[in-house]
Amino acid sequence: MKNHLALGLMAGAANAALYEDVITTNFGQVQGYPAFNSTPSGNLTNWKDITVWKGIPYAASTAGKNRWAAPKPAPNWNTTLYAKSYGDICPSTSSSPGYTISEDCLNLNIWTSATSTKQKRPVVMWSYPAYSTAADSLFDGSGMADAGIVYVNYNYRTGALGWLAHPELSQERVDTVGFNSSGNYGMLDQFAALKWIKENIEAFGGDPDHITVMGQSAGSAATQHILNSPLTKGLIVGAIIESGVRDPHDPLCETLAENYRNLTFALGQGVDYLADKNASTIAAARNMNYTAFVDSDFPPTSSSWTFTATLDHYALPNTYEDTLLKGAANDVPIITGNTRDESGATYGLNITIAEYLADLNATYSGEWIDKFLELYPANNASQASASENAQFTDRSIIGTWLWARKWKQAAKSPVYTYIWDHAPPGQTQGAYHESEINYVLNNLYGTDSPWTDKDYEIAATMNAYWVNFIKTGNPNGQGLTEWRESSNEEVTQRLGDGFESVPLTDPERVKLMEEWLLTQPIW
Incomplete structure (x- = not known):
């Protein structure tokens, strides 16, 4: 009788919502929380089982020597991380009332209605549009979780802090990975978030071999870059690109979310930009307060700087036209539209x-x-x-x-x-x-x-x-x-x-x- 009772209790625990459990990641333990305390409006039927973890670091702080560098692994933590609140958001050109802003901003949030860490549910990674943050209620993931999807969104660097190219930074990349180019640090953040999901999502009831990437506007550009880049080859099974791709001959490719600049332009602008900030070297710029590099490029425009993706032939491997003709790194099903x-x-x-x-x-x-x-x-x-x-x-x-x-x-x-x-x-x-x-x-x-x-x-x-x-x-x-x-x-x-x-x-x-x-x- 006792054995049957024990087995019954174990079965019940195995099928409890995951906010009842402490989850172990590669960096430390995390505790999640119920996404709802009462019935939400709408179509949700599994809302009582939905767990959310907020503010989990997927990479180290980008301050100091990590500014304008590929994201470094997050430091391990020894005590349980109570993931109840959104993490800091990355410095942005837009005002962000109610949020804490810092360069220690590479964190992510996870929603699931899984009741076991062994369920291996399909995973989707959401990339938000420009002038946003993963904490925005518009990107809440409970609706996806309710339908059996493990939903993840995350923060990434933008503006000069995310996209600056400079000859000194190109030399650093040569020294580390052998490519004579720089820029696209925000893009590398996006890739790092995907790799963190691949390595850790199974502990949250997700399938690391079944990840779809999805985003809108600037987030659609992120999704397209993940689709195209050899640095993410084999990590995804699908892509949803909302507002969205277009024929590579369209002049709007120069101005809308998917725009990029060639390396020559980006390097020249980087030299001029640091001079404008009275920084003689990258080392000097890394010692400055990050606020010096938050320039307004949101209408009405007050900045002449263009910080966007760079055709670096490293993270961004080729023109969109040539990528289509030669084949993207990830040949996966796609939804796209406007x-x-x-x-x-x-x-x-x-x-x-x-x-x-x-x-x-x-x-x-x-x-x-x-x-x-x-x-x-x-x-x-x-x-x-x-x-x-x-x-x-x-x-x-x-x-x-x-x-x-x-x-x-x-x-x-x-x-x-x-x-x-x-x-x-x-x-x-x-x-x-x-x-x-x-x-x-x-x-x-x-x-x-x-x-x-x-x-x-x-x-x-x-x-x-x-x-x-x-x-x-x-x-x-x-x-x-x-x-x-x-x-x-x-x-x-x-x-x-x-x-x-x-x-x-x-x-x-x-x-x-x-x-x-x-x-x-x-x-």
């Missing part, structure tokens, strides 16, 4: 015919202006506003489709493309940049928008597509409208106010956009 009202398209736009024509002249030239005006006409102000938006939305949809077509030239894995068209309630920006995030993460409970029953239904469907993809590499599943793999057929998946396969746009517009893009420089 929202209707982003990347130049503005919901509720009201411009004059003259303003529309000025914009066309600024973008196109010569005979292309007349060709675009024929398919995107402007006989009155209302039509001019509609055409302005249509050509930018079409450019995103077509550019993503062209990217997918090029991906298939060297890759065996499928791509699923989409256009998101639902405008969340309580705002006037339409289906704006970032507007899909609440829905794919199914975390409407964490924000105070006036959600309706329709929003909860859309979130359940969006989350189901994303969860299916994370689990199987295919978004389709029972009860969902079929989402067809991208092909030469000129269609994409509509998500939001409807769920269906739709034409990219008018075929003549597709042809025109493709012909124009071929005349542009390659990224």
Whole structure:
């Protein structure tokens, strides 16, 4: 009788929520906490089992000699880390009220509803967009955890502290890994977070051999870099790139999240930048307070510096065009797409015919202006506003489709493309940049928008597509409208106010956009 009782107690403990346990990582022990103390609104059914660990270091402080260096391993800790609060966030150009900012900011957060450390559930790593932090409620992971996914988000360096290149730093890289280049320290943070997950996530009920990477905007660039880089080869099974990839001929590649600069530019800027800060050497700059290197590059712009990814042929191995032609380091299934009202398209736009024509002249030239005006006409102000938006939305949809077509030239894995068209309630920006995030993460409970029953239904469907993809590499599943793999057929998946396969746009517009893009420089 006693033996049966003991076995029953052991079985109960094995199936308890993981916040009942102390988890052992490669660096020390951590204690998690219940994600909810009461029933959340929305579609969650396993909320009582969801455990969250916040602020776990995945790398050492980036201060002092570790500034502008590849992330170093986190120091071991000897006592249990009570992971109840978010860690410090990395210095940023945006204001961050309510957060503690420091250079000891390379930490991550984990959500799971696993009730055993042996369950090996699929894992997703979320990379946030620019001017954000992993602590933002928009990126809460309980909705994913509720559906059986182990969800991880993390902080990484940005601005000058994350992307500075300099000849002295290039020499340091030569001395350590043999590559004569520098920059991309924020990117190396992203890679380090992924490697920490690979090495430690099994202790949290995750499968280290089944990691999908996902992100939006700047986070989509991070995801694309993980997909492409030889430094992460073999670490992932899928990638979700939201707002998003586009044809490498598109001039927007120079200005949107996926932009990069060549090494010559980055090194020259680095020399000028330190001189502007009155720092004669990297060593001197490392002894300065980090606040000297937090420059405002958020509109309205007050900085002439461009700190972004560098084509270093180390972390970022090649141009996007050549990477597509030769094949990315990770040949894995992909979801990628855009929202209707982003990347130049503005919901509720009201411009004059003259303003529309000025914009066309600024973008196109010569005979292309007349060709675009024929398919995107402007006989009155209302039509001019509609055409302005249509050509930018079409450019995103077509550019993503062209990217997918090029991906298939060297890759065996499928791509699923989409256009998101639902405008969340309580705002006037339409289906704006970032507007899909609440829905794919199914975390409407964490924000105070006036959600309706329709929003909860859309979130359940969006989350189901994303969860299916994370689990199987295919978004389709029972009860969902079929989402067809991208092909030469000129269609994409509509998500939001409807769920269906739709034409990219008018075929003549597709042809025109493709012909124009071929005349542009390659990224």
